[in-house]
Amino acid sequence: MEAGFLLLKEHKTLPLSELKALLEIYLGGHKLEVLKNYGVVTSSLDRWALVEGIEKIVKRGAYIEEGHLIITKVEYQGSLKEGLELLIQRLKEMPSEELFSTLGMDPSRDSFAVRAVKLEEGDISSTTVERIVGGVLKEKTKAQVNLQEPSKVVKVILLQDRIYLGLLVRKRERKYFYNNRPHLRAYFHPGSILPKLARGMINLARLKEGDILLDPFCGVGGFLIEGGMIGCKLIGCDIEERMIRGTLLNLKSYKLEDRVLEIKRMDARDIVDYLRSKGIESVDAVVTDPPYGILTSVKGDVIDILKKLGDILKDGGYMVFAYPRRVDLDLELREIHKLYVHGSLTRHIHVYKK
Numbered sequence: 327m328e329a330g331f332l333l334l335k336e337h338k339t340l341p342l343s344e345l346k347a348l349l350e351i352y353l354g355g356h357k358l359e360v361l362k363n364y365g366v367v368t369s370s371l372d373r374w375a376l377v378e379g380i381e382k383i384v385k386r387g388a389y390i391e392e393g394h395l396i397i398t399k400v401e402y403q404g405s406l407k408e409g410l411e412l413l414i415q416r417l418k419e420m421p422s423e424e425l426f427s428t429l430g431m432d433p434s435r436d437s438f439a440v441r442a443v444k445l446e447e448g449d450i451s452s453t454t455v456e457r458i459v460g461g462v463l464k465e466k467t468k469a470q471v472n473l474q475e476p477s478k479v480v481k482v483i484l485l486q487d488r489i490y491l492g493l494l495v496r497k498r499e500r501k502y503f504y505n506n507r508p509h510l511r512a513y514f515h516p517g518s519i520l521p522k523l524a525r526g527m528i529n530l531a532r533l534k535e536g537d538i539l540l541d542p543f544c545g546v547g548g549f550l551i552e553g554g555m556i557g558c559k560l561i562g563c564d565i566e567e568r569m570i571r572g573t574l575l576n577l578k579s580y581k582l583e584d585r586v587l588e589i590k591r592m593d594a595r596d597i598v599d600y601l602r603s604k605g606i607e608s609v610d611a612v613v614t615d616p617p618y619g620i621l622t623s624v625k626g627d628v629i630d631i632l633k634k635l636g637d638i639l640k641d642g643g644y645m646v647f648a649y650p651r652r653v654d655l656d657l658e659l660r661e662i663h664k665l666y667v668h669g670s671l672t673r674h675i676h677v678y679k680k
């Protein structure tokens with residue numbers, strides 16, 4: 327079966343890398359084809375397992391706008407109009423029972439809406455596609471059309487050489503990222519990372535529920551909150567007492583205190599030895615935003631500290647961090663994503679694997 331993931335277009339590389347990381351966690355063996363900002367995944371999972379995987383990926387994602395279960399696909403040459411004709415013919419030929427079951431639809435209960443997404447130029451508008459496909463589905467299924475609150479949303483993804491028809495499984499938690507911006511939290515500090523980027527970086531680190539996350543420059547807890555939300559055990563330190571108080575307040579306000587293994591005022595240079603003295607020999611991932619000397623002062627040599635953190639990372643574990651320029655560590659550099667912030671700051675998001 328196939329799944330489709332619509333990626334946000336706001337960054338060239340981050341959304342696709344996040345999708346790849348989450349596919350690794352939740353879908354196991356699969357094949358990925360990328361068409362514009364649409365990732366099409368072929369998996370040997372059955373329908374229910376695939377839908378569950380899509381749910382989890384989009385729920386956790388920061389840059390994945392929608393997840394679809396693909397019902398059918400037509401490939402075409404020529405104009406988009408011709409492609410649409412092929413799709414209509416395919417739908418008309420499909421037995422109604424098969425359409426109900428692939429759409430997971432009970433026509434006596436369900437209502438539906440068709441939404442088209444045009445990823446490339448074509449000689450027909452999205453609204454026309456919606457109207458035509460909606461008409462055919464209505465005739466076949468006898469289900470009610472409801473454009474405001476449909477119980478099923480059918481997606482039509484239009485590309486220059488193919489059209490996918492799929493069922494919308496889940497949309498991104500856009501409100502979560504908006505409603506949880508740092509200034510709305512129990513304790514605010516202007517250097518705090520935005521939740522969307524924090525979640526994206528946590529995802530690039532391939533953290534799973536129950537894994538140990540270490541942020542050695544935790545500030546007021548931007549990464550620890552996102553790690554806590556996905557069920558990680560949390561270790562954080564910061565050299566400033568007020569930041570540690572802020573982190574604890576923030577974690578408490580999200581009811582994440584029980585995820586904490588250690589939150590401590592400490593110089594990051596000492597964290598590896600400290601954790602070992604406590605019997606913690608390794609962590610699953612380090613995700614952090616070290617000080618660059620812009621909003622927060624730098625105490626100690628950050629690069630030396632990052633190098634030392636590699637010692638406590640488990641084999642196969644990821645270290646994901648932002649820095650204003652490329653930093654070379656003795657680990658495998660998998661990716662660097664450049665994020666323009668302003669004239670004098672482009673964040674380089676490093677993804678290292680041990």
Ligand SMILES: C[S@@+](CC[C@H](N)C(=O)[O-])C[C@H]1O[C@@H](n2cnc3c(N)ncnc32)[C@H](O)[C@@H]1O
Nearest residue numbers: 518519543545546547548564565593594617625
């Ligand atoms: C960019 S901020 C981190 C912000 C954090 N990600 C958040 O969401 O709030 C960097 C933090 O590093 C801390 N810091 C600076 N030098 C340090 C050191 N040597 N050891 C530990 N923390 C340090 C600063 O106090 C600051 O809170």
